[in-house]
Amino acid sequence: MSDTAEFALSRRGVLAGSAASAVAAAAPAEAMPQRTPSGATPTMPVRLTVNGEKRELALDPRTTLLDALREHLHLTGTKKGCDHGQCGACTVIVEGRRINSCLSLALQHDGDAVTTIEGLGTPDKLHPMQAAFVKHDGYQCGYCTPGQICSAVAVLDEIKRDVPSHVQGDLTAKARFSNMELRERMSGNICRCGAYSNIAEAMADVAGERA
Amino acid sequence: MRSFTYERATDAVAAARAVAQRPGAKFLAGGTNLLDLMKLEIETPTHLVDVQDLGFDKIEKTGDGGLRIGALVTNTDLAADTRVRRDYGVLSRAILAGASGQLRNKASTAGNLLQRTRCPYFYDTNMACNKRKPGDGCAAIGGYSRQLGVIGVSSSCIATFPGDMAVAMRVLDAVIETVDAGGQRRSIPIADFHRLWGDHPEQDTSLRAGELITAVVLPKPLGGQHFYEKVRDRASYAYALVSVAAVIQRDGSGRVAFGGVAPKPWRVEEAEALLPQGAEAVTARAFHGATPTKDNAFKLPLATRALAAVLAQAGTPAQKKG
16 A cells, blocks of 8 residues: 555546646746646645554645545545535544545645544444444445445434534434434435435444443 | 645734735635535636634634634534524524535535535536626526526526525624734624625625635524524425524514525515514515516515414414414
8 A cells, every 4th residue: 555656637637737737838937836847736745644544645735535545545445426525425534523525625634533434443343333234234335335334423423412403303402313313414425225214224223222 | 626736824814815915816714615616617726725723713702792603613513502502593503404414514604604606507617607707698597597596686697695504694693704914804794795796796795805704703692582494305405495594582573584595695674574464574575676587486485485484483473363
């Protein structure tokens, strides 16, 4: 596993990059932003603690946290679905809070602790939520599952920390676990196979064990 | 995404200066809206000034019994604050009705106010859009406009402000505090913060170049019952077709603002004076002069019914009479 893997450009990125270097070649050097000889944007250093391990990267500023995890740290458990914060497949836990890693620059997270699906459990020692997803068949194709599990773990923590929700009747009462609550709180994670009811059962199982 | 340079600011005035001095520079807070738009190359900043280290992440009491919310307080933390839940329920309700848990964990208070429209023609870079490209025309006018504005719109743009939080803040008469590159501070009442599009739909707010939001101040609590009724296509994680933020007092008086209908949270003080007469009287006045399209004319009766639902929950005198 290498921290210095080349930033994997999309076809669109390659085209945009080539156009920019063509302009750079034709224009006076001082008028253009500083570029490395290869034509890439200069990289910036980023330090992350990922799943308990300190990692140092040098990244194009455009690199999202999601791409840093997948393309540079090769932690491909976290998935890229829509890449626009709509599907939740990229959900990871940063400094104890679940976020869409596709809508954050890696640079915004310099110094942060990140937990991905690879950090929750291992094949030999599953996180209780992972075990519950297996037990209750909380997936079909599995693509959204790492995001669902990271989100589900964070949702139970949010209820414990008394973060309120839209479906809560009395805002001044303490947040409580219920089927309605978890459906509302998990609405940022889409499952196109429609495994929702089994995901709900897995979460209820884990919440019950904790209660 | 176009390339850009990045810095982390350590001082608010220096951050404002960094943005004011560089054409194409922008502030970066949570980034949940800006990065989305940068990926689509609707926003193409050449330099980002990340303001996360400026310390604007606290909610503090003000001298006159209100709250000062730091610009970088996350939507989750603001909605979960016990004082906000107790005294400004409409605000917690509005925030919790918007986005997803993941987005609320990252999105900031200032960024929420600055989120750009969700007009599909603004998002589709193959379509004409005066907001995206001044002078380009508006493909939404005469296009499919079900989600778009019914009042306060112009012949150059019929987009809406898409947020929920700001609608509640409008009812609460929040004040937005800023600092500029010269260190000058300014307090902008939320009524004057979002602009009507007019001939310049590219300009969403009354902020000047490089002016940085530092906080949002809530005046002392209003009491009363707090409501945020949001009508949308899904039960969760969807933008409002129509929303109603309301604070209703025991005598049936109160305040009300509408979301999803205009370029800004839509509150008409003369209309809310009619609250004791019921929903229809209020919306008839609040939406006087509305210019809906055939696709979104439903928003007018929907606003009346959403407000009627709020008044029914409040059990106000007008509702009991009816």
